[in-house]
Structures are given as C-alpha cells and as structure tokens.
Amino acid sequence: MILAAKYARENKVPYLGICLGMQISVIEFARSVLDLERANSTEFDAETPDPFVIFMPEGSKTHMGSTMRLGCRRTLFQTPDCITAKLYHNSEYVDERHRHRYEVNPEVVGILEEAGLKFVGKDETGKRMEILELPSHPFYVGAQFHPEFKSRPGRPSALFLGTDRSRD
Numbered sequence: 001m002i003l004a005a006k007y008a009r010e011n012k013v014p015y016l017g018i019c020l021g022m023q024i025s026v027i028e029f030a031r032s033v034l035d036l037e038r039a040n041s042t043e044f045d046a047e048t049p050d051p052f053v054i055f056m057p058e059g060s061k062t063h064m065g066s067t068m069r070l071g072c073r074r075t076l077f078q079t080p081d082c083i084t085a086k087l088y089h090n091s092e093y094v095d096e097r098h099r100h101r102y103e104v105n106p107e108v109v110g111i112l113e114e115a116g117l118k119f120v121g122k123d124e125t126g127k128r129m130e131i132l133e134l135p136s137h138p139f140y141v142g143a144q145f146h147p148e149f150k151s152r153p154g155r156p157s158a159l160f161l162g163t164d165r166s167r168d
C-alpha cells in the first residue's frame, strides 16, 4: 500500500485513499518527503520514533468493540478552494460514516502542511483530520471516513465520481 501511494503521488496517478488508505498516504509522505524513514502508524509499529498515525486518545485498547469511532460524523471543509469541497457541490460540510480506531496525529499536521500535504476537511473540533489533498497533484485525495457506506449504484459518492472523472 505504501508503494502504491508513492507511485500515485510521484507519477500524478489519481489516488483516493479511504480510511487506512488515507493513513498510508500520510506515512508515505512522511517517509519520502520529510525523510523520516521510520514514520509509521502505532498500529503497525508501537515503537516508531515518528508516530504520524496514532490510536485515538479517547479509545481504550482493552475494549475494542466500543472504542471504534463509528457512524455518521460531520466534516467541515477548511477552504472552498479544494477538489473535494467542489465535488461535494461547494458545501461547507459533509456528513459521512466512519469506522476506525486510529487517526492522523494532530501534532504532525503542521509539518505535513508546510511540506505541501493539506488537510482540507476536519471534524468540528478541528483536531481530527478527515480529508487530505495534495494541491501539487491533479487528484490525490485521502478520506478518513468511508464514502462507500452512503454510496449507492444510482447515486455514487462524489469522491468516486471525482476519482473516475479525474482520469479524463
């Protein structure tokens, strides 16, 4: 997955990373662009010196079932000037469903953004990263939520339509 994200990023191939796919794109960016070889998620390396993806602080490792962040949550677009806000009909927010325990470490958002990876969607607290984009790339998008949960055959998610159309 890391190599796929790297290939897509470097070769300007459309990329839509969902949930773990978004987390992977953050790890890949940290390793390749920030040169932090051991950057990782604590899900995969509890000892990583550079934890770019971490267990959500309010979660409990001993009660897995009830600690997952599940269901519909609001994502607020941080700017109207991004691919995903436009795909979601220039809305100021989008409500999508979630299913995860790990998240982008809020403490590393600053260095990622300085290096060009932008978090264009956040939750209502501003601490949880929901959507990322790479403005220097024609279509490189990560979503912490699962657009497939509300997507239907006759009414596909804006993110799937956008990924498809980005190849034209």
Ligand SMILES: NC(=O)CC[C@H](N)C(=O)O
Pocket: 018, 019, 020, 021, 043, 099, 100, 101, 102, 103
């Ligand atoms: N649904 C997923 O892709 C889960 C990703 C990751 N394992 C998490 O819990 O955050």
